[in-house]
Amino acid sequence: MNRRIVAVVFLLFLALSLMMSYSLWESYFPEYVNGPLPWMAPGLRLSYRVDTAVMKRGGGLSDTGGSGTGIQQMDFVAVEQDSTAILSTYFMTMNGGYYPGASYGALEKPGISDFWLNPEVFKDLSRFNSDNTTAMAMPLQFGGQTLQVVRVETTGVDTKHVYTYDAASGLLIYLLMQIPSGENIQQSYMEFISARYIDLPWANSPRPSWSMTDTLYGGTYTINIPGSYTTPLQMQVNVTPLKSSQSWDLIKMTISQYGILPSEVTTVTGIAQINGAFWLCPQALKSLNRVQTIDRDPVTGVVTEVVFAGKLQDGTNAIMLQQSNGTYMNQYLYDQNTGRLIYIKLQSPNSLSYNVTELSLIR
Structure with a gap:
């Protein structure tokens, strides 16, 4: 069973890493890709709860697949005008505690990503609309409060992505992702837990004077x-x-x-x-x-x-x-x-x- 869980987590992490390497929304809103959002700063950490499972197409867990639950943390290790460097770490559970099962790094545009959007894009939701994508504004009960959110759904052959963004900040607070997994479907959820700024002694210091080589x-x-x-x-x-x-x-x-x-x-x-x-x-x-x-x-x-x-x-x-x-x-x-x-x-x-x-x- 542990091998099944690791395999499922690997598929999930591969999908998330591909999402971070290129955002679907960059082609929709090219004028907003640059410029950090007000809440972005080096040392910011976003934490999400992640659940994933391989499902039969008719419903129920696959006989050959598995399921897993963990925590994904996204660290903003650097923020510039036209780029953010993100280190994502997926924490699995064992022996009653969390441990880092996988990690990857990526460069994201500070204004547009699958994981955040410049709130200016929500002023005209019709720009999201296409043959396979729709967007709508709605209230959502989340964390004991009512948030105004924008729900964006995009579908394809055997795929479905549902993004829910906080309308005020543009931050992703919920994601549903369905992608093919052989004859089955992998279904994954991400739900926002928290955001905090890590107080690091070296956060505002310059990089070393030497350049990295092989x-x-x-x-x-x-x-x-x-x-x-x-x-x-x-x-x-x-x-x-x-x-x-x-x-x-x-x-x-x-x-x-x-x-x-x-x-x-x-x-x-x-x-x-x-x-x-x-x-x-x-x-x-x-x-x-x-x-x-x-x-x-x-x-x-x-x-x-x-x-x-x-x-x-x-x-x-x-x-x-x-x-x-x-x-x-x-x-x-x-x-x-x-x-x-x-x-x-x-x-x-x-x-x-x-x-x-x-x-x-x-x-």
Whole structure:
């Protein structure tokens, strides 16, 4: 059953990543694509509850599919006039807690996205209308209050998307998505939970003076199962910058493990990133000279803290950031002088124990 859930989540995350890479609405409202909306700022985090299932076309769960529930968090790691760099992380549940099951990065237009729209577009809903798309304004009971929303429905062959936006802010508060999954239909829901601004010591600092180049990390991936002999698998991650700006880098990670074909993941690093950044501002890191708590996320229970500040054996001044909530633990070690990520340790749960990834900077 766990494999079914992971497969369903992968399909959902693939669909969401494709949505973020290009918005349906950009061609409808090209004049609004640029210019951040008033509520956008580096360090903003949007949290959504996500439910997904593979259904029979006649109704009911598929015999070969599965279902899953989790939390998707979208972090605005950088915001510019014509782009926003977004890191999305999907948290799954295991052992009574949340852990990051998958993540990806994307560049979005600040004014138009599937996940938000400039409220100006709601002044003329007829612009949404086409052979397969309709829009209507309506009141909606949500979170104990009545919101004025705009519901947009678009349909295709075996597909259906229903977007519900808050009319005042333009933010997506509900999404229904139906897409084919073999002979079945995958049905997914996203429902808005909260928005908050993470108070980061490095949020308003500039990026490092150096530019990212092709980088290689190497190490091991170990699956721990009680009572079984564990053999670490050799692992390498090639990091290739695809596009850069004054406050972000769009990055391709090529992940190679012994005996497994390489996989590719697109991610981002930006000036207001709290997890998994390949660089942080050196000036801000130099101010983090003691063990301290940076953030506590009220949705996932994840605590981000400095757990080490000092010299390594080779004399490098370093800072280690740790994220954990009792279910998983990720650690990131940064060179204080350059801001560069030099070591990663990821400890995630499996059904019986936990898996560990350790990677060190090679070049």
